[in-house]
Amino acid sequence: MKTASLREAYGKELLNQARKNKNIVALDADLSGSTMSCYLGEEYPDRFFEMGIAEQNMVTTAAGLSLTGKIPFVNSFAVFATGRPYDQIRQGVALPNLNVKIAGSSCGLSDAGDGATHQAIEDMSIMRSIPNMTVISPVDALETRKAVRAMVEYEGPVYLRVSRADLPIITTEEESFEIGKVSKIADGNDITIFANGLMVHKSLQAREELAKIDISVRIINVSTIKPLDVEKIKEYASDVKGIITAEEHSMIGGLGGAIAEALSDELIRIKRVGVQDRFGQSSCDYDKLLEHYGLTTDEIVRKAQELI
């Protein structure tokens, strides 16, 4: 399967959108060479603000810029973009419902070598709990580009989580992307897997394994975890023996949590794949980390067998 960089896609699409819309500006906290907001900065130095290693000021300055009609994209690693300025996002951006976009790069365990301090496995949970906030976790580079376009068109605060890893291309150019809508990646009738990001790919591999033992799996890409497409999720969860959620995030408060909440008044068996309640760690080998934390095809296969 062909892979591509999500952050390259993000940076290029941000520049692309900035060419069309002069209100788009970018702010970064000394990570523009990793977040790839540098592309916008190189072409439009006046519309790129190097805010120094000071994320709280960066977020609130973006709020101020949005109050003058700009569409600021705030960039940092996901862990710093959501954790350090939580109060600034809550009070200064989400409460007044300002048009500020937050792009959290190197999400999940994807900054493998840098360890727990640089890995964001709580970001969806933190952002999801804030009223007015939209949370998007794209599955591949193509969806990342579409998400950036959608963010520009959408009026209001949005958090986008972007992996550092090159991920398999799962969607196509032609497929539409709409904030708040799930998409069916593959159909099946025994189990539905709701996944996002890297774990959609792992789910596809698990689906192949499970087909060999006659377990038929449907895969739904839930790239918007807030607002959640509750109606479709209920529909896809109702005609199977059970469901699995899979995410590169803590099992607390992320996609699995969101779906469990949405289905809490239904009698549906749910198995969750994600990081247990613990921190990440350094590993130069990303796959080794994914394996250690149970974010694997095998784990999904195991959970599916438990459901049958």
Place this chain on the structure above:
Amino acid sequence: MGNTVAELKKKAVVIRENILETIGVGKKGHVGGSMSSADLVTALYFYKMNHDANNPEDPDRDRFIFSKGHSVLAQYAALAETGYFSKDELKKTKTFGSILQGHPEKDTPGIEANTGSLGQGLSLGLGMALGGKLDKRAYNVYVIVGDGELAEGQIWEAIIAANNFKVDNLVAIVDSNKVQATGPIAERYDLGDIKAKFEASGWETFEIDGHNMEEIVEALDATDNVKGRPSVIIANTVKGKGVSFAENKASYHNAKLTEEQYRQAKEDIANL
């Protein structure tokens, strides 16, 4: 705009009366900090700022951010007086469903941004100043911060960033009343030499008596001539200024007034 100093002094009395209206008798409110900011707010709304209640979205209007959001009672007092909403709204402040919340919210006519979690207003002002520069607009952004609030790290992030971006359309005013919620700042959390810290960070600094209208007006005008860097006015003020029993007392940071205290406060203000 355009009021004489004598007229501004009279307006400041009205603003203090309006602040009293917002909490009346028996409702808890931030009297201390609102009264210490009252003269500064009066000078901004009735002398310095280009603003119009009938055209609140004018892209060329000057912006004001009350970073020490708990003192918003002074801003409500000025907004009612300049026609952003009826003065009848003042006494509904903080009651359920009121357009006047306990801390500034953008939905209130005349309020530019949400503040209340301390330390964020200067960053908001910086963003607005940068937006103004990008759009080549001539407006200024004025931000009142509290001296107690200067303990917040984000303020210093904003101070350094504002210097980096050379935003000469940004003016900070420190309402330096020297008392925070639990007592005198110097005894609780010493801030050191505020003026020297701003100066060392590249800001043009002015220091004034924040209750002397001549000095306030002069300093605000002087900031217009500063080019290539942001300005700060350190305004030495008195917490609770104008209300005899509340002056310099931390206990009136956020307090309820009895009927008798309310009458006394009214009398004190009338005699200013």
